[in-house]
Ligand code: ADP
């Protein structure tokens with residue numbers, strides 16, 4: 281039986297400084313933690329001229345992931361969703377802590393989990409500096425990430441301005457389509473298609489380089505964890521704005537585009553778990569943003585406009601903050617279920 285300390289030492293105390301392949305945007309002279317795992321606290325020196333961006337996300341077995349999810353994917357996703365929050369703020373990853381609740385110390389499980397975790401940590405040059413480990417009735421993974429962002433350049437949700445374009449990265453709906461496959465809601469044309477969609481669900485790629493490139497270019501940004509329809513509202517609420525979105529412009533994969541329309545909209549707009557970025561930017565930045573997309577090889581699509589201030593002091597139950605339109609400009613009324621993935625209630 282592994283003791284708590286040998287478990288930490290064996291699976292989580294690894295130097296992230298032995299970097300194999302940090303992302304190109306993250307190479308450079310970056311300070312490490314002054315003191316990592318093993319003492320009462322980690323010590324992290326503030327970086328001159330930067331603010332710390334901090335975010336926490338918790339993943340609970342049975343609620344956020346299936347008990348049988350591959351542990352490698354779980355380790356990846358636990359950090360990926362946190363890095364995605366840094367990306368959405370325009371912050372550069374620096375370090376993270378890991379609080380882990382485990383029903384048992386299963387060595388094979390821990391081996392794969394920590395491999396998934398450290399593979400993505402190394403790619404994004406994000407160092408594990410501490411945490412806590414306890415037994416628990418179900419697997420519970422809570423990560424806090426720390427990143428750097430220059431003051432006044434963070435991509436805040438309250439910064440959308442009238443006339444801004446609304447952009448999204450990547451395609452939307454693949455993760456929810458992958459969940460649909462696992463739930464037996466539908467099946468794709470080929471096993472390859474199915475693998476690709478389940479991969480989008482289990483191994484999301486945080487848009488860190490994109491978030492950093494959008495500093496000083498985008499106004500507001502967030503990452504799409506719960507679906508565009510709900511997440512865009514967060515920007516609108518914070519910025520006290522309303523928007524129009526062209527549904528036909530929302531980027532989708534061929535697999536999702538082949539679905540019957542209602543399911544397609546449900547997956548793309550209310551599905552969640554895509555971890556793409558949604559951001560607003562002035563019209564004058566269009567060509568710069570297109571160049572960023574080309575340089576980073578990320579699809580960037582304009583899907584709508586910030587129309588102006590919300591009329592009613594802006595509550596979501598008043599006038600709809602998002603006017604959905606089709607390509608002809610006609611208003612579309614959506615029948616999205618308030619949908620919380622992984623548990624339908
Ligand atoms: P404390 O008694 O202060 O709670 P612990 O005995 O829990 O400290 O942890 C000892 C050291 O191991 C600390 O530096 C802590 O940050 C680190 N640690 C504990 N669990 C983890 C984990 N899951 N991942 C990384 N570091 C951990």
Ligand code: MG
Pocket residue numbers: 411412413
């Ligand atoms: Mg402890």
